[in-house]
Amino acid sequence: MQEHIINGSTKVCGLLGNPVEHTMSPLVQNYLARVTGHNRVYIPLPVKADLEAAVKGAEAMGFLGCNVTVPYKSQVIPYLSEVDELAAQIGAVNTLVRTEQGWKGYNTDMPGLHRAMMEDGVEIAGEKIVILGAGGVARAVALLMARNEAKEIYLMNRTVEKAEAIAAEVNAKAGRPVVKAMALADYMELPSGKYLAIQATSVGMHPHTEEAVITEEAFYEKIHTGYDLIYNPADTKFMQLVKAHGGKAYNGLKMLLFQGIIAYELWNDTKITKEQAAGAYEVLAAGVERGVK
Numbered sequence: 001m002q003e004h005i006i007n008g009s010t011k012v013c014g015l016l017g018n019p020v021e022h023t024m025s026p027l028v029q030n031y032l033a034r035v036t037g038h039n040r041v042y043i044p045l046p047v048k049a050d051l052e053a054a055v056k057g058a059e060a061m062g063f064l065g066c067n068v069t070v071p072y073k074s075q076v077i078p079y080l081s082e083v084d085e086l087a088a089q090i091g092a093v094n095t096l097v098r099t100e101q102g103w104k105g106y107n108t109d110m111p112g113l114h115r116a117m118m119e120d121g122v123e124i125a126g127e128k129i130v131i132l133g134a135g136g137v138a139r140a141v142a143l144l145m146a147r148n149e150a151k152e153i154y155l156m157n158r159t160v161e162k163a164e165a166i167a168a169e170v171n172a173k174a175g176r177p178v179v180k181a182m183a184l185a186d187y188m189e190l191p192s193g194k195y196l197a198i199q200a201t202s203v204g205m206h207p208h209t210e211e212a213v214i215t216e217e218a219f220y221e222k223i224h225t226g227y228d229l230i231y232n233p234a235d236t237k238f239m240q241l242v243k244a245h246g247g248k249a250y251n252g253l254k255m256l257l258f259q260g261i262i263a264y265e266l267w268n269d270t271k272i273t274k275e276q277a278a279g280a281y282e283v284l285a286a287g288v289e290r291g292v293k
């Protein structure tokens with residue numbers, strides 16, 4: 001691997017957010033720059049206030065690209081010259097790419113999840129899917145699944161009204177009644193068959209590692225594959241329950257990896273190889289181990 005030398009030709013990418021202290025994106029992005037040999041550097045950019053000035057400033061200073069994180073993924077949209085169709089549908093942008101006119105906004109979180117699932121051999125098309133949760137992440141996941149030919153999607157939430165609102169919106173966008181809202185407590189009403197379950201709540205995240213949004217054994221008998229979007233801990237309670245009932249289980253680390261890889265590919269008009277992705281995964285997993293979140 002090449003030494004990472006920063007010189008007069010180095011192009012800069014950054015992460016706009018608040019807070020940004022615990023991000024793992026610099027680990028992944030700077031690793032990718034080293035293995036590809038691109039002269040790039042990626043830095044955190046804590047934006048405490050005046051997002052517009054930060055976005056315009058990054059453009060004026062010749063940044064190659066930016067990531068955008070909490071709390072700015074929706075707030076950033078008015079300051080962009082263009083928004084990719086998927087990002088517009090999701091209503092959240094996490095990647096800014098330079099164009100002649102200004103920044104174009106993309107969402108690489110959901111394509112990242114899709115690529116992670118493909119890597120893990122988890123199908124969406126034709127599947128019966130349960131999504132647990134009805135927050136911003138669950139809404140984006142429902143859109144992703146609906147756009148990728150899921151057969152049926154059951155959006156299950158503690159507060160059923162939130163799930164109902166998302167179901168109506170996603171069905172309208174997808175042009176078919178693919179999403180049905182349910183209360184978590186009604187899981188026994190899921191039609192018979194085996195499901196892919198996506199865990200899109202924050203329940204079970206470090207330090208609450210003993211919690212899962214559903215703990216009833218009977219639910220897990222219906223699940224052939226569980227995908228938890230949480231990556232810390234690496235083996236969540238939800239994943240343990242899926243595995244205890246004979247299912248396959250995955251965490252959210254590959255989603256995090258691929259959202260970064262897709263951003264890198266957009267900025268550098270390149271394709272990261274399987275080997276480079278595997279190396280970046282190691283770097284990321286080691287980062288989580290060290291407690292960088």
Ligand code: ATR
Nearest residue numbers: 133134135136137138157158159162201202203213
């Ligand atoms: P995000 O935008 O990251 O998705 P969010 O909007 O705060 O986060 O959504 C959190 C999700 O986790 C919600 O679906 C929430 O359920 P409610 O809508 O009923 O609040 C779910 N959630 C959080 N804590 C929960 C708990 N203890 N039990 C069940 N669901 C929980």
